[in-house]
Amino acid sequence: MQIAEILVHTPSLPETAAIAKAIALLCGSDTGLLPVTDAAGRLTGVLTTQRLLAALQNGQPWDGPVRPLIDTDPPTLAADADPQSLAPQDLPALVVDNAGAPIGVVTLTTYAAFLHRHNSELQNRCTVAQRELGEVKLLNKELEAIIDSSYDGIWITDGNGVILNINKASERISGRPAKTYIGRNMKELVDKGLLDQSTTLLVMEKRERVTINQTIKTANGDTMVVLATGNPVFDDTGNLYRIVTNTRDISELVRLRDRLYKEQELSLRYMAELVQLRKLQSKSADLIYRGSDMQRIVELSSRVADVDSTILITGESGTGKEMIARLIHQLGRGDKKPFIAIDCGAIPDQLLESELFGYEGGAFTGAKKEGKPGMFELAHTGTLFLDEVAELPLALQAKLLRVLQSKEVLRVGGTRPIPVDARIITATNKDLARMLMEKRFREDLYYRLMVVPIHTPPLRERREDIPPLVYHFVDAFNRHHNFSKTIAPEVMDRLVAYDWPGNVRELKNVVERMMVMSGAPRVTTDDLPAFIQPKRPLPKVGSRLKEAVAETETYLLKETYKEHKSWQKVAQVLGVDYTTVYRKVAKYHLTV
Numbered sequence: 001m002q003i004a005e006i007l008v009h010t011p012s013l014p015e016t017a018a019i020a021k022a023i024a025l026l027c028g029s030d031t032g033l034l035p036v037t038d039a040a041g042r043l044t045g046v047l048t049t050q051r052l053l054a055a056l057q058n059g060q061p062w063d064g065p066v067r068p069l070i071d072t073d074p075p076t077l078a079a080d081a082d083p084q085s086l087a088p089q090d091l092p093a094l095v096v097d098n099a100g101a102p103i104g105v106v107t108l109t110t111y112a113a114f115l116h117r118h119n120s121e122l123q124n125r126c127t128v129a130q131r132e133l134g135e136v137k138l139l140n141k142e143l144e145a146i147i148d149s150s151y152d153g154i155w156i157t158d159g160n161g162v163i164l165n166i167n168k169a170s171e172r173i174s175g176r177p178a179k180t181y182i183g184r185n186m187k188e189l190v191d192k193g194l195l196d197q198s199t200t201l202l203v204m205e206k207r208e209r210v211t212i213n214q215t216i217k218t219a220n221g222d223t224m225v226v227l228a229t230g231n232p233v234f235d236d237t238g239n240l241y242r243i244v245t246n247t248r249d250i251s252e253l254v255r256l257r258d259r260l261y262k263e264q265e266l267s268l269r270y271m272a273e274l275v276q277l278r279k280l281q282s283k284s285a286d287l288i289y290r291g292s293d294m295q296r297i298v299e300l301s302s303r304v305a306d307v308d309s310t311i312l313i314t315g316e317s318g319t320g321k322e323m324i325a326r327l328i329h330q331l332g333r334g335d336k337k338p339f340i341a342i343d344c345g346a347i348p349d350q351l352l353e354s355e356l357f358g359y360e361g362g363a364f365t366g367a368k369k370e371g372k373p374g375m376f377e378l379a380h381t382g383t384l385f386l387d388e389v390a391e392l393p394l395a396l397q398a399k400l401l402r403v404l405q406s407k408e409v410l411r412v413g414g415t416r417p418i419p420v421d422a423r424i425i426t427a428t429n430k431d432l433a434r435m436l437m438e439k440r441f442r443e444d445l446y447y448r449l450m451v452v453p454i455h456t457p458p459l460r461e462r463r464e465d466i467p468p469l470v471y472h473f474v475d476a477f478n479r480h481h482n483f484s485k486t487i488a489p490e491v492m493d494r495l496v497a498y499d500w501p502g503n504v505r506e507l508k509n510v511v512e513r514m515m516v517m518s519g520a521p522r523v524t525t526d527d528l529p530a531f532i533q534p535k536r537p538l539p540k541v542g543s544r545l546k547e548a549v550a551e552t553e554t555y556l557l558k559e560t561y562k563e564h565k566s567w568q569k570v571a572q573v574l575g576v577d578y579t580t581v582y583r584k585v586a587k588y589h590l591t592v
């Protein structure tokens, strides 16, 4: 509101004017005040009705000058003054513009009118404000209801982190009533350990929305993890006014997530085991067994496949030591890496060293000019299988030990050590412990080799493996020779009952021999080699000598022929003439 609105425009009176002119002007105006100006129109003072009346009562003539009656220091108001700052005792007051020229008068009446109008406005505004206040109250109630009905916790703080309000969910989550928190600063809650960190404080620092995982200490001492998102609210001038934080109880989610992780971990472990089992199954497909002894060996092989410890496999000849070594190699270093097998017993001593460790060019007479790598070098990154390790001469045992310890080989005639990374698996069918006592095998090497000992039991101690082995070999030879032969059950009985000094290798050979030699599609006991044949009872006591001789001769001739398929050979084996054999075949009507 401006003063102009309550201003009454009044004509000015020149200071040279006569009293009568002043009376005429004052009568035409209800202001009771006349501004008086000089010749240039500048204010020189005011003439009030009271002063004029007093002068006339004192005998001033009507045509006398107004100048002596002028109040030269009248109250004046600036044109932009606030009407509310006026005091009634100062009225009427003259209003001047910026240049000091009079522009009008504010009278008591106009001021009273202004006050009246202003009061009604205020009253109106008050009514509106009251109505708005009611609405605000309702809105507040509505807001409170919304906040309280939220399942998530809601925390409201001022711009300094002082808690103004928390909702019911926050009380539920923390287990503490709102009054515990209201009025306290978030920093204090963090310092006291009620919260591990505060979104509010982070929002105050960053002045932007912040989301964190927050741990709340509940009233009963438990901890609870919540997902907290703090939102800044700025006022019109950009100051942080409020921080509203939403907290979601994610303990259950965290529990579920942890459970999921655990289950995932478990299924990964199962998966790894499955992969290992599948690998084992495919790699060990050629290794036939039914019994638990071999099962244990296969499991152990799978466990040690990935570590590099030296392995010593002991067991009688033909029990499958090399097969186990190959299995460990395949499961560990893998098919793509070299598997070098060397039978230490089959190579003459003088050649063994250069075979194993290689030689430099010109190392000895007959050596290749460019030299030759040894088995250790060839097995680099793969596996070196030293079969019949007990056959190593003592000097080479020492050299082997050095290589095992240094992981470097020195070729024969060489001076430059060559690093080798080969897994060493050794095997023997000898009693190494006894050889140690007899000083034929180095004790230090023995312990170095048998970091992981594996013993393959003889076939006679795991007879349950014989039937599957026989079927496996029958199958393999049928495929190899394009046969479709079968084995009679009695044959299987005999094979299972036999002691197999040559173990699986011997069994394999016997099966092949029977299948190749039998003319019929079914292998019968007649096809069994003599040493596996059921023991024939001696001729009965009381039988006639002639018959007993005939029976024995027939048996010997038939069996020997079965073995050698030549009567000439039979004559040789039985140590008689060919003609004798021929005569007896005719005599006993032998058909084979």
Ligand SMILES: Nc1ncnc2c1ncn2[C@@H]1O[C@H](COP(=O)(O)OP(=O)(O)OP(=O)(O)O)[C@@H](O)[C@H]1O
Binding pocket: 286, 287, 288, 289, 315, 316, 317, 318, 319, 320, 321, 322, 323, 324, 387, 427, 428, 429, 469, 504, 505, 508
């Ligand atoms: N469990 C088995 N399943 C299938 N074949 C087998 C099994 N065990 C051994 N063999 C077969 O028997 C023969 C001898 O096996 P291997 O050479 O592994 O025995 P070894 O104990 O290393 O013999 P040696 O001591 O004489 O070197 C091989 O032909 C092999 O295929």
